[in-house]
Amino acid sequence: MAExxxxxxxMRKNIGVESEPITYEVEKGAINKLAEAIGDPNxxxxxxxxxxxxxxxxxxxxxxxxxxxxxxxxxxKVKQMASFKRIMNGGxxxxxxxxxxxGDIISVTGKIADIRERETKTGxxxxxxLELTYRxxxxxxxxxxxxxxxxFA
Amino acid sequence: xxxxLYYEDVEVGTELPVLVKNPTTxxxxxxxxxxxxxxxxxxxxxxxxxxxxTGVIVHGWLxxxxxxxxxxxxxxxxxxxxxFGCSYRGVLYPGExxxxxxxxxxxxxxxxxxxxxxxxxxxxxxxEAVVPGQATVILPLxxxx
Numbered sequence: 001m002a003e004x005x006x007x008x009x010x011m012r013k014n015i016g017v018e019s020e021p022i023t024y025e026v027e028k029g030a031i032n033k034l035a036e037a038i039g040d041p042n043x044x045x046x047x048x049x050x051x052x053x054x055x056x057x058x059x060x061x062x063x064x065x066x067x068x069x070x071x072x073x074x075x076x077k078v079k080q081m082a083s084f085k086r087i088m089n090g091g092x093x094x095x096x097x098x099x100x101x102x103g104d105i106i107s108v109t110g111k112i113a114d115i116r117e118r119e120t121k122t123g124x125x126x127x128x129x130l131e132l133t134y135r136x137x138x139x140x141x142x143x144x145x146x147x148x149x150x151x152f153a
Numbered sequence: 154x155x156x157x158l159y160y161e162d163v164e165v166g167t168e169l170p171v172l173v174k175n176p177t178t179x180x181x182x183x184x185x186x187x188x189x190x191x192x193x194x195x196x197x198x199x200x201x202x203x204x205x206x207t208g209v210i211v212h213g214w215l216x217x218x219x220x221x222x223x224x225x226x227x228x229x230x231x232x233x234x235x236x237f238g239c240s241y242r243g244v245l246y247p248g249e250x251x252x253x254x255x256x257x258x259x260x261x262x263x264x265x266x267x268x269x270x271x272x273x274x275x276x277x278x279x280x281e282a283v284v285p286g287q288a289t290v291i292l293p294l295x296x297x298x
Contacts, residue, residue, distance in 0.1 A: 037187035038218040063221035068188045089213045091240030
């Protein structure tokens, strides 16, 4: 078991520091594929003819599509800064501001929003709140995710 | 092709129609591919067991997606999901049904929109709400047609 703090100085220094963006062009096929993987038959994410007559004039991404627009380098950097033996996803909160549509150019950035440490009977635990921001090509924030990662020493 | 839900249709305490999902190991592989989450605890049984689990488990985000479907099926096309979140308090296994439920907790108008807040959750076969969460949606008024 680690004796020292499991939250390193480097992690503290990085609180609020936004990563470089990763940019994606949203593909209709990817939206369809994600909805299919969920087994979500809603034609709003799958059927262009149906969705044309709907409020968005075309298909839009289903609610959890944003997480397929990954920022693995940011996640890797966070993992490297920490020295956790094991991590768990504690939870997610997503805020939606704009629909995500096929053809959108979305840039994803990540930052560490908050870090807390807790001592338990079985050892130290760290709670990292990571914030991912998804901006579209119009410059609007389309969605924000807050993700709590629980790290065990 | 969900039926449209209107603000007037909903009261505090209104329950969302229950959605039962039956994730299989095949579905976990599809989700891994579609989402890009290739953590081995979701497809490699030996690996999952080596981490102390009893077998492969359902991705947290897949369960979150089931809860997303619960809400979007209910609210219909001309509504908007504004906020959505859940926490992972326990694991769910493929081959076992995941029952998604929800209940309206708050109803209010603010800044020209009609908001509904609900608590939502996913239950394991024992009826334990292992993934509790919440959602905020904007619903249209019947009056505005």
